[in-house]
Amino acid sequence: MKQDNPNEILNDVTSNDYKYGFVTDIETDIIPNGLNEDIIRHISQKKGEPEWLLEFRLKAYAYWRTLEMPHWAHLTIPQIDYQAISYYAAPKTKKAPKSLEEVDPELRKTFDKLGISLEEQMKLSGIAVDAVMDSVSVRTTFREKLAELGVIFCSFSEAVKDYPDLVKRYLGSVVSYRDNFFAALNSAVFSDGSFVYIPKGVRCPMELSTYFRINAANTGQFERTLIVADDDSYVSYLEGCTAPMRDENQLHAAIVEIVVHDRAEVKYSTVQNWYPGDKDGKGGIYNFVTKRGMCKGDHSKLSWTQVETGSAITWKYPSCVLAGDHSVGEFYSVAVTNNYQQADTGTKMIHIGKNTRSTIVSKGISAGRSQNSYRGLVKVLPGAENARNFTQCDSLLLSSDCGAHTFPYMEILNDTAVVEHEATTSKINEDQIFYCNQRGIPTEDAVGLIVNGYAKEVMNKLPMEFAVEAQKLLQISLEGSVG
Amino acid sequence: MSAVQQYIDLYRSQKSLIEAHSSEVMNGLRGEAVALLESRGLPSLKDEEHRRTDVESIYAPDYGLNLGRIEIEVNPYEVFRCDVPNLSTLLYFIVNDSFYQSAQPAAAKLPDGVLVGSLREMSAKYPQLVSRYYGQVADMKRDGTVALNTAFAQDGFFLYVPDGVVVEKPIQLVNILQGSNVDFMVNRRLLIVVGKGAQAKLLVCDHSDDATVKFLSSQVCEIFVDDDAVFDYYDMEESSENTSKVASVFVRQGARSNVLVNGIVLHNGVTRSNYYTTFVGEQAELLLCGMAIADKEQSVDTYTYIDHAVSHCHSNELFKYVLNDSARGSFAGRILVRHGAQKTEAYQSNKNLCASPLAKMYTKPQLEIYADDVKCSHGATVGQLDQNALFYMRSRGIPEAEARMLLMFAFTNDVIEQVRLDALKDRLRQLVEKRFRGELAKCSGCRACR
Numbered sequence: 001m002k003q004d005n006p007n008e009i010l011n012d013v014t015s016n017d018y019k020y021g022f023v024t025d026i027e028t029d030i031i032p033n034g035l036n037e038d039i040i041r042h043i044s045q046k047k048g049e050p051e052w053l054l055e056f057r058l059k060a061y062a063y064w065r066t067l068e069m070p071h072w073a074h075l076t077i078p079q080i081d082y083q084a085i086s087y088y089a090a091p092k093t094k095k096a097p098k099s100l101e102e103v104d105p106e107l108r109k110t111f112d113k114l115g116i117s118l119e120e121q122m123k124l125s126g127i128a129v130d131a132v133m134d135s136v137s138v139r140t141t142f143r144e145k146l147a148e149l150g151v152i153f154c155s156f157s158e159a160v161k162d163y164p165d166l167v168k169r170y171l172g173s174v175v176s177y178r179d180n181f182f183a184a185l186n187s188a189v190f191s192d193g194s195f196v197y198i199p200k201g202v203r204c205p206m207e208l209s210t211y212f213r214i215n216a217a218n219t220g221q222f223e224r225t226l227i228v229a230d231d232d233s234y235v236s237y238l239e240g241c242t243a244p245m246r247d248e249n250q251l252h253a254a255i256v257e258i259v260v261h262d263r264a265e266v267k268y269s270t271v272q273n274w275y276p277g278d279k280d281g282k283g284g285i286y287n288f289v290t291k292r293g294m295c296k297g298d299h300s301k302l303s304w305t306q307v308e309t310g311s312a313i314t315w316k317y318p319s320c321v322l323a324g325d326h327s328v329g330e331f332y333s334v335a336v337t338n339n340y341q342q343a344d345t346g347t348k349m350i351h352i353g354k355n356t357r358s359t360i361v362s363k364g365i366s367a368g369r370s371q372n373s374y375r376g377l378v379k380v381l382p383g384a385e386n387a388r389n390f391t392q393c394d395s396l397l398l399s400s401d402c403g404a405h406t407f408p409y410m411e412i413l414n415d416t417a418v419v420e421h422e423a424t425t426s427k428i429n430e431d432q433i434f435y436c437n438q439r440g441i442p443t444e445d446a447v448g449l450i451v452n453g454y455a456k457e458v459m460n461k462l463p464m465e466f467a468v469e470a471q472k473l474l475q476i477s478l479e480g481s482v483g
Numbered sequence: 484m485s486a487v488q489q490y491i492d493l494y495r496s497q498k499s500l501i502e503a504h505s506s507e508v509m510n511g512l513r514g515e516a517v518a519l520l521e522s523r524g525l526p527s528l529k530d531e532e533h534r535r536t537d538v539e540s541i542y543a544p545d546y547g548l549n550l551g552r553i554e555i556e557v558n559p560y561e562v563f564r565c566d567v568p569n570l571s572t573l574l575y576f577i578v579n580d581s582f583y584q585s586a587q588p589a590a591a592k593l594p595d596g597v598l599v600g601s602l603r604e605m606s607a608k609y610p611q612l613v614s615r616y617y618g619q620v621a622d623m624k625r626d627g628t629v630a631l632n633t634a635f636a637q638d639g640f641f642l643y644v645p646d647g648v649v650v651e652k653p654i655q656l657v658n659i660l661q662g663s664n665v666d667f668m669v670n671r672r673l674l675i676v677v678g679k680g681a682q683a684k685l686l687v688c689d690h691s692d693d694a695t696v697k698f699l700s701s702q703v704c705e706i707f708v709d710d711d712a713v714f715d716y717y718d719m720e721e722s723s724e725n726t727s728k729v730a731s732v733f734v735r736q737g738a739r740s741n742v743l744v745n746g747i748v749l750h751n752g753v754t755r756s757n758y759y760t761t762f763v764g765e766q767a768e769l770l771l772c773g774m775a776i777a778d779k780e781q782s783v784d785t786y787t788y789i790d791h792a793v794s795h796c797h798s799n800e801l802f803k804y805v806l807n808d809s810a811r812g813s814f815a816g817r818i819l820v821r822h823g824a825q826k827t828e829a830y831q832s833n834k835n836l837c838a839s840p841l842a843k844m845y846t847k848p849q850l851e852i853y854a855d856d857v858k859c860s861h862g863a864t865v866g867q868l869d870q871n872a873l874f875y876m877r878s879r880g881i882p883e884a885e886a887r888m889l890l891m892f893a894f895t896n897d898v899i900e901q902v903r904l905d906a907l908k909d910r911l912r913q914l915v916e917k918r919f920r921g922e923l924a925k926c927s928g929c930r931a932c933r
Contacts, residue, residue: 397855
C-alpha cells in the first residue's frame with residue numbers, strides 16, 4: 001500500500017526517470033580537451049571574433065589562473081579537472097540556417113522532444129525562442145518580427161558581429177571577469193548565448209525564451225546572456241535547460257548580465273532542469289552560474305523567478321544591484337533537491353540608490369539525501385536612504401536524511417533602512433495529510449497538493465507557459481516523497 | 484612580527500613563571516594550547532566567523548601581563564558600582580585575573596558541599612574534580628583566542644554545586660580591571676559545574692576602573708550542567724571605551740536541564756562574545772538572550788552556536804541591539820540540528836535599532852538542519868523607531884528625546900524580562916534607563932560614582 005509505506009513511495013519517486021535524458025545522435029564539432037591560451041584563441045578564431053573580444057577572453061583567462069575554486073558554499077564538490085573538459089562543442093552545420101527547413105532534422109527532433117518545437121512555438125505560443133545546444137546558438141525564431149520594433153534578439157556571436165558597439169559597451173559591465181572563479185572561467189571560454197536589446201519605450205510584445213541543452217559528452221557549457229533594457233522598456237525573458245543522462249558529471253558555468261535603464265522593467269524566469277544524476281548520486285550537471293542585474297536607471301525594476309529542480313550541484317545567486325533611485329529588485333525561488341542533489345542558492349540585493357525596495361521569497365524543498373541551502377545577502381549602503389527589504393525563506397523537509405539550511409546575511413549601513421528576514425523550517429504537517437487522506441486523496445497526491453500550495457507564491461510569478469511546466473516538474477520530483 | 488608570535492615568544496620565555504603561579508591542572512593544557520596557537524594562529528578577518536571584529540588587531544598591541552601575580556592594591560568595594568539593591572548575593576571579586584581572596588563572604592552561607600573560590604586554589608586542592616572538567620568543553624581548535632587563554636590563564640573562578648543541592652542565593656562575581664598606567668591584558672578562566680538536579684544562579688559583572696588605560700580582557704567560561712539541573716548565567720559588561728573583551732562561553736547540557744544565559748553589554752569598547760552550547764541529553768532547554776546598547780565608536784559582536792546533537796531539545800535565542808553614533812553591531816547565530824535530532828525546537832530572533840546615520844549592523848542568522856521532524860525558525864530585523872509611536876507621544880506632550888528613550892527602553896525590555904530574578908530585573912531596568920540618558924550607572928557609596 002503506497003499510502004501506508006512512505007519509503008515505498010519515496011522509492012517510486014526516486015526511481016522516476018529523467019525524461020529529458022536522451023542523447024541526440026548528431027555530428028558535433030568538438031575541440032580537444034583542456035584549457036590554455038591556444039584553446040581560447042582557437043575558440044575565438046572558430047567564431048570569427050574581433051580582436052577586442054579575444055583580448056577580453058585572454059585577460060579573463062590570465063585572471064582565472066590566479067584564482068582558486070571557492071569553498072565557502074555549503075556544498076561538497078568533488079575535485080574538478082578543468083583540463084579534462086572540452087570547452088567548445090558545436091553541432092556541425094555547414095552554414096547558418098536561413099529557415100526552419102535548413103535546421104538539421106536531428107536537431108529539430110531534439111527540440112521537439114524537449115517540447116520546444118521551434119515551429120509550434122512560433123505559430124502557437126508566440127514565444128520567440130533562441131535555442132542553445134552544447135555551446136552554439138542553433139536558431140532564433142521570430143527575429144524579423146521583433147526587428148520591426150527595434151528589439152534585438154539573437155545569438156551572442158551574431159550580436160558580436162552585427163552590434164559590436166552595444167556588446168562592447170555592456171559586456172562585463174555587470175559581471176566583470178574578475179567577479180569570481182566561474183565568472184572568470186566563463187569570460188575566458190564562453191562560446192555563445194543570447195543577446196537582447198530592447199530600445200527606448202518599447203514593450204516587447206512576446207516573451208523571449210532560451211533553451212539550453214548539453215548534448216555531447218565530456219563537454220562543458222559556458223553560455224553568456226546579456227540583456228539590455230533601455231529607458232521605459234519592458235521585457236519578459238524565459239530560460240530553460242536540460243541535458244542527457246550520463247555517468248560522469250558535466251560542468252555548466254554560465255553568466256547572465258542584465259542592465260535596466262530608467263523606468264524599464266525586466267522579468268527573468270528560469271526553469272532549471274539539468275540532469276540531476278541518478279538515485280545513487282552518480283552523474284549530473286554541476287551548475288555554477290553567475291546571474292546579476294544592474295538596475296541602473298531610476299524607477300527601474302528587475303524580477304528574478306527561478307524554479308530549480310535539476311543539477312547534481314547548484315551554485316547560483318541571481319542578484320540585483322539597485323543603483324537607480326526608486327529601483328525595485330525581486331527574487332522568487334523554488335529549489336527542489338532529491339536523492340543526492342546539492343543546492344546552495346539565493347540572492348544578493350545591493351541597495352545603493354535612494355528609496356530602493358527589494359523582496360526575497362525563497363522556498364526550499366529537500367527530499368532523499370539531498371542538501372538544500374539558502375544563502376542571501378541584503379546590503380544597504382550608506383547612501384541608500386529609505387531602503388526597504390523583506391525576506392522570507394522557508395524550508396520543507398521531506399525525509400529524515402536530508403538537510404535544509406539558511407544562511408542569510410544582512411549588512412545595514414544606513415539608519416533609515418527597514419530590513420526584515422524570517423525563515424522557518426518544518427516538515428509537512430501530518431494533520432494536513434490526514435485531512436486529505438480522510439477525504440479520499442491518496443498520500444501521494446496530498447503531498448503534491450501541499451507542496452504545490454507551498455510553492456504557489458513563487459509559481460504565480462512565472463509566465464503562464466512556464467508555470468505549467470514548472471508545476472509538472474515539481475510533481476515529478478516530489479510526488480509522494482513524504483508519508 | 485605577527486600578533487600571535489609575541490604571545491608564543493612570551494610564553495616560551497616565561498613558561499616557568501606562568502606555571503609557578505598556577506596549578507598543575509591548569510598547567511597541564513598549556514603545551515597543547517601553545518602548539519595549536521602556533522599552528523593555527525588567531526582568527527583573522529578572512530575567517531567567515533570573524534569578519535566583523537579584527538581579533539588580530541585587538542591582540543596586536545604590546546600589553547603588560549601580570550604573570551608574576553604581583554598583588555595590586557585595590558579595595559574592590561570602592562570601585563564596585565553594580566550593587567543590586569534588594570538583592571542579597573554571595574559576592575566575590577576578581578581583580579584583573581586574580582581571584583580576590585580578602586573579600587569573601589563567609590563560607591557558612593553556602594550549602595554543604597558547594598565549592599566557590601579561586602580556580603587556582605581549588606584546582607590545587609581538588610585536582611581530580613577540577614581536571615574532570617577543566618578544558619573539556621572549551622574547544623581550543625575552534626578559536627585561537629581560546630587556545631591563547633588556555634595557555635596564559637593562571638587563575639579565575641570555580642563554582643561546584645554537588646548533585647541535588649540548591650543554592651538559593653544568587654552568586655555574584657565582579658571582574659574589576661585595574662590599571663597601573665600601562666596597557667594591560669588579563670586572561671580569566673571560569674569553570675562552573677552544576678551537578679544532577681542542582682540549582683544555582685551566577686551574575687558576572689565586568690568593570691574597568693581606569694578609563695584611560697587600554698585593557699584586553701580575555702575570558703573563557705566553561706559551564707557543565709548535569710541532568711535535571713537548573714542554572715542561570717548573567718553576564719553584564721560596563722567597562723570603558725578603551726576596553727576590548729574577547730569572551731567565550733561554552734555550555735554542556737545534560738538531559739532535562741534548564742539553562743538561561745543572558746549577556747548584556749551596556750558600555751564597552753570592542754566586545755566579541757561567543758556562546759557555544761551543546762545538548763548531550765534529551766529534553767534539555769536553553770534560553771539564550773542578550774542585548775547591547777552601543778554608541779560612539781563602540782563595537783559589539785556576538786556569535787552563537789547551538790548544537791542540537793540529541794533529540795527533543797528546545798532552544799530559544801533573543802538578541803537585541805540599539806546602535807547610536809558610529810557604533811557597529813554584529814550578530815551571527817548558528818543553529819545546528821544534527822541527523823537524528825528529531826523533535827527539536829529551535830528559535831532565534833535578532834532585532835536591531837539603528838538610530839544614527841553612521842551606525843552599522845551586520846546580522847547572519849543561520850540554520851543548518853539535518854533532521855526532518857523539527858520546528859526551527861529564525862528572524863532578523865533592522866529598523867528604526869516607529870515614527871507613528873513617536874508622533875503619538877509627542878502629540879501628548881512628551882518631548883522627543885524622552886519619547887525616543889521610552890521607545891528604545893521598551894525595545895530592550897524584552898531581554899530584561901527574561902531575567903529570572905526580580906530584584907535584578909529592576910536594577911537592570913534602572914541601569915538601562917540611565918544608559919539611555921547618557922549616564923554611567925551610579926550608586927551611592929563607591930568611588931567611581933562619587
